[in-house]
Amino acid sequence: MRTVQLVAVGVAIAVLATGGIIAFRLDTGTRKLDYIAGSNDPNRVELDVTLQRVDVTGRELDLRIVPILYGNLADGTDAVPARDLEIDTSSLTTGLLRFKAHDRVSLQDVRMGVDEGLVSSYPFDSYAATIGFFVTAGDQNVPVSLRFRSYDALFTAELTDAAWPTGQLKANVLAGRTFSSSVLAWFLMVAMWALALSVLGAALTIVSKKMGLVWPAMGWMAATLFALVGFRNAAPGSPPIGALIDYGAFFWAELLTTASLVYVTVNGIRRARLT
Structure with missing residues (x-):
């Protein structure tokens, strides 16, 4: 009888551990998704945007932006612009990002305001924000694309409703609590x-x-x-x-x-x- 009980306990532990590992993989899998939007023009600027943190009390998104250059906008490598590059953002604190021609670009930290969502709804709170970019190279509008992902351990985020007329890109970001x-x-x-x-x-x-x-x-x-x-x-x-x-x-x-x-x-x- 004791042997049967020990076996039953072992099986229960194995089932629970397996279920936990499956849940972990499903949870982490939702955080590794890349969302791509915008122009596929061969001569374009791609903005690699990562969500570092959702600041629920300050109602802001902490974004990290790296421009990647394609075609005639690149000076030999996708990290060096052939012309002066300017990226205007919808951030009220950072505003305009400038990158000199023939100098290697560097990542930029930008804070975007949250339009909807209250931390008082925790643990059902979710947040929505509109992020926008206006890109010029040598004072000319250029096609823009966007690659978005989330690195916040407490939130999963997705990109929706993107629009990209030449030189501009606007999209909505929806962030909600992770499963865990x-x-x-x-x-x-x-x-x-x-x-x-x-x-x-x-x-x-x-x-x-x-x-x-x-x-x-x-x-x-x-x-x-x-x-x-x-x-x-x-x-x-x-x-x-x-x-x-x-x-x-x-x-x-x-x-x-x-x-x-x-x-x-x-x-x-x-x-x-x-x-």
């Missing part, structure tokens, strides 16, 4: 409710059995009260207080735990005074 961060956030919410309900059940049992002041149980309840704060602060992305996770679980779990501890204490004191 969403699962962890949901687990924390369920765990907070489970802990609070466990404390409530213990409190009702102690009072109904007229057990008085049960110090170990009361110590556990008090410890749970502070453990819930640690659970809340472990939420991926460190959402500010007042997010949906608080109204959906944390505030209620703290309230139930506090009320249970006070209920047991008051009833225990009353019984102790009567004996």
Whole structure:
């Protein structure tokens, strides 16, 4: 019988581990997608754009941009422009990017504002932003293409609704929580409710059995009260207080735990005074 139990436990562990590896591969696979949009003209500027971070509190996207030159716009290599290159962006902080002719281009960090999305919706929050580029080489509009990918560990992002008249490119970026961060956030919410309900059940049992002041149980309840704060602060992305996770679980779990501890204490004191 013991051998059967050990085998069952081993199989369960193997199944769970395999499921975890599959989920990991599916999650990481969504982060490696490249989105390509724009002109396919042989003489064009391709903007290699990577999303480094979604700043949910500042409502900005941190983008890293590297121009890649094709055809007669390149001076021997795709990293050296044959003519002065200017890239105007829709960023309100960075604005115009300039690259001198015959000098190697370098990556540029640009911050784009978010149009839609609030961190207060965590863990269901998602963000939308419009990114735009206007490119000239030697004071002439040139065809533009865009390669976009996301490197933010907490968000997956995709490119939609791109338009590219000559010299311009505009597209929408949609960023949402990764599968892993969403699962962890949901687990924390369920765990907070489970802990609070466990404390409530213990409190009702102690009072109904007229057990008085049960110090170990009361110590556990008090410890749970502070453990819930640690659970809340472990939420991926460190959402500010007042997010949906608080109204959906944390505030209620703290309230139930506090009320249970006070209920047991008051009833225990009353019984102790009567004996």
